[in-house]
Amino acid sequence: MTFYQLIQAVRANPQQVQVPATWGQGRAGFGGLAVALVFEAMRAKVPEGRPVRSLAVTFVAPLAVDVPVSFEAEVLREGKAVSQMLGRALQNGQVVTLVQGSFGASRASSIAVPGLPAPPMRPADECQELPYIDKLTPEFTRYLAMRWAVGGMPFSHNKSREMGGWVRLREHDPVEPLTEAHLLALVDAWPPAVLPHLKAPAAGSSLTWTIEFIQPLPALTTLDWCMYHAEIEHARDGYGHIAAGLWSPTGELIALSRQTVTVFA
Numbered sequence: 001m002t003f004y005q006l007i008q009a010v011r012a013n014p015q016q017v018q019v020p021a022t023w024g025q026g027r028a029g030f031g032g033l034a035v036a037l038v039f040e041a042m043r044a045k046v047p048e049g050r051p052v053r054s055l056a057v058t059f060v061a062p063l064a065v066d067v068p069v070s071f072e073a074e075v076l077r078e079g080k081a082v083s084q085m086l087g088r089a090l091q092n093g094q095v096v097t098l099v100q101g102s103f104g105a106s107r108a109s110s111i112a113v114p115g116l117p118a119p120p121m122r123p124a125d126e127c128q129e130l131p132y133i134d135k136l137t138p139e140f141t142r143y144l145a146m147r148w149a150v151g152g153m154p155f156s157h158n159k160s161r162e163m164g165g166w167v168r169l170r171e172h173d174p175v176e177p178l179t180e181a182h183l184l185a186l187v188d189a190w191p192p193a194v195l196p197h198l199k200a201p202a203a204g205s206s207l208t209w210t211i212e213f214i215q216p217l218p219a220l221t222t223l224d225w226c227m228y229h230a231e232i233e234h235a236r237d238g239y240g241h242i243a244a245g246l247w248s249p250t251g252e253l254i255a256l257s258r259q260t261v262t263v264f265a
Contacts, residue, residue, distance in 0.1 A: 001023075002143065003033070003182070003185060004172075004173035004174060005173075006023075007036070007181060010071055011040060014070065014071040018067065018068050018069065019037075019063060020065060022140070023065065023139060024138065026205070027062055029065045030139075030189075032140075032184050032185040034063045035055070035057050035097060035209070036181040036182075036184040036185055038088065039180065039181055040181055041073040041087055042085045042087040043103075044073070049105050050082070050103040051103065051105075051215045052101055052213055054102050054211065054212040054213070055101045055209075056100045056209075056210050057097065057206075057208065057210070057211075060094075061096045063091065064091055064096075067092075070089070071090075073085060073087045081107060082103065082105075083102075084101075085103060086099070086101075087101065106215070115252065115253030116245060118227055118252075119150075119227075119229045121149045121150065122149045124249075127148055127149045127166060129145060129146065129147045130146045130153065141189070143170055144168075144186070144189040147167075148163075148164075148165040149166065150165060151164065154191045154201075155198045155200055155201050160196065161231050161232045162229065163193040163196060164229035166225040167186045167189055167226055167228050168225050168226060169222040169223065176222050178220040178222055178226075179217070180213055183213070183226075183246065186226055186228070186246065187255060188206070190228055191204070192261040193230040193240070194242070194263055202263065203265075204261055205261065206259050206262075207239070207262050208259065208260045211255055212255065212256045214255065218252050220248060220249075226246050226247065227249070228244065229245055229247075230242050230243070230244035238263055239260060239261065239262055240260070241258075242258070242259045242261060
């Protein structure tokens with residue numbers, strides 16, 4: 001199933017979905033997809049005109065592939081402009097992904113500060129793409145394309161604090177307007193920025209993730225390259241703290257991301 005098909009499956013019946021092994025990431029399903037599917041269940045219960053402003057994610061346990069999973073959402077509070085939501089992905093009666101979200105309508109304000117500028121980066125067509133290689137690269141990379149422009153690839157012994165480049169969906173799905181669900185997959189597609197520091201493959205995963213969306217989103221499609229840039233703020237004792245941003249091809253800020261990651265090396 002493609003990203004489009006899985007999103008449609010959650011919209012049709014969030015209580016009965018199965019993520020196929022082609023969306024695997026090591027021993028689990030791809031985290032960005034899991035959050036995107038929880039988000040879709042949450043968004044369905046939010047009034048029109050309240051776009052998502054931020055999501056706080058805890059990856060409680062690995063999402064098993066080829067096993068039924070249900071997606072639940074509840075309204076914690078609904079104010080005049082903001083809806084506070086809680087979403088869960090459950091397997092075998094246990095929570096595997098937990099998402100708290102804030103959705104808010106725009107309001108008149110005297111404050112206007114432009115988004116952070118995009119960092120300098122080579123054009124996408126000049127950058128090396130991470131190919132999908134069966135049994136070598138994560139399974140989900142068959143659906144998402146990444147081109148490196150900053151820092152090293154995982155396990156390359158590159159000690160840079162920075163990592164990034166360009167990312168978009170591959171041409172498996174119908175071309176659609178880029179939504180927050182797509183952005184969750186694009187941002188989380190990138191490996192933890194600490195992995196290039198290693199000389200040999202080792203396990204690493206997100207523990208918690210906070211992502212904030214700059215609304216309104218720019219008018220992009222799923223085939224537009226977006227610019228991703230991450231910086232390690234601190235790493236020690238098997239944990240890393242990473243801040244990142246996503247920009248449009250023209251340098252417009254789209255999302256801000258923070259992750260605490262675990263590394264088993």
